[in-house]
Amino acid sequence: MELVTPSIGLVFWTTIAFLILIFVLGKFAWKPIMQALAEREQSIEDALSSAEKAKEELTRLNNESEQLLKVARSERDTILKEAKQLRDNMVADAKGIAQTEANKMIAKAKVEIDNQKVAALAEVKSQVANLSIEIAEKVLRNQLADKAKQEALVADLLKEVKLS
């Protein structure tokens, strides 16, 4: 039967066609295509694994930065506390020093005033004494001629002297 009898011509041409296809496509199509597909798959796999790695790295970094932040925060608190203490101490010290200094100055001033007062009094006394001597001299000169008058003068003078 013709239908199931292979004809030599078609067998011949099919063989040639298949050989051409398997040679040409094998060399110029399947090889580069399969290679490109394998390369693409490899690159996708690499990209995925590196993304996973990056994610892990990110988590690690996040944890680390949180840790750092926590440490930094507590450090800041201690520093602030210390600074406050220091400030308080400094203020207290300064106050004490100022007080003593002021006290010292007041005391010095008092001493000075006393000294000045004494000196002034001494000078007044010496002035009074000198004045008294001068008056006495003048009176003596004026009144020495008249005995009665001298005596009256002395009496007057003495009255005046009583004022001081």
Next chain:
Amino acid sequence: MRIIGLFKPNLNKFILVFAILSFSSAILFANEPVKNADSEHADANVGVQDSTAVEAENSATSHEKAKEEKFNPSELILEHIADSHDWHLWGHTSLPLPIILYTPKGLEVFSSSHFHHGEQAYTTANYTYKIEENKIVVLNAENEIDEAATKTIIDISITKNVCSLLISVTLLLFIFLSVAKAYKNTVGKAPKGFQSMIEPIILFVRDDVAKPNLGKKYAKFMPFLLTIFFFIWINNMMGLIPFFPGGANVSGNIAFTMVLALVTFIVITVNGGKVYWSHIFAPHVPWWLYPLLVPVEIFGMFTKPIALMIRLFANITAGHILVLSLISLIFIFKSAVIATVAVPFTVFISVIELLVAFLQAYIFTMLAALFIGMAVEEPHAEDHH
């Protein structure tokens, strides 16, 4: 030589473009073109009949002689699924194809138009040839068939099937070389255009056919499997196109499937490992069973590719017969009313044939991969039997 001129590049380009257009339209708009196509099918094939049944339908009065002639569907169908030396286009127009004969007196090349559709003999310097039942025979001086001389000539003509085969090969080369080029151009990028249509199919063959059956050794057989898959598929699809660049029953021809089965047999046998051969010549059974089992196993070596050969041949041929039978119904009953039933049913069958075209390519490749997988099996897997 007029016929050889047909295969010059510029015309080849035209054929290619035309083939691609009809190929893609057949895939994308399966319903519509198939419907049109089927009616053309009918026209075309009825036209092939020596006189015409179609004309008998159209103008019964003017062709009294034609009217008397009985429409013979089995002849029509068999003529379609068989090979021929010229390619029928439409009506009385056929594309003559080159006849190439390898004779003891040298190679003979001439156009099939000299035979005038098999009605006339053609005499060359060496012999007188005539087409008798689709075969080229040698006539002797008395115009009788010279059996002895006929046996000595080898017919390697570019028949309808060979021509269709060459168109398919051109298409495959064009498609896959351009796809391969696209891969070079889009390194590290997503696939584009036609490349992205082909890629899933290649991945399907690799991941669902080759890898499960061949394991780690799949890469070595990928070119073979991909070639065989796309070669069968494209020929199946071309066969479904009812008009010129398609319509030949290439993958439903026993010669075509025989070559593919033979190639598969060679690949299996050449790559057969220790496990494969020990399965055949030293199976794990008591020694006294060997006389029974070894011949069975040897027989099995050949039945596997033979089953591949017959499966593809029968499936594709059956599809063609089915579609043509349904269309023939219209002419058997000589009634256009039948067309309202026959045409939708043909559309339905044609759509199924589109699936079968893919399925048979897949099954052939799958079984080839399975058989090769059994041949290249590693020894350690043996212990689990």
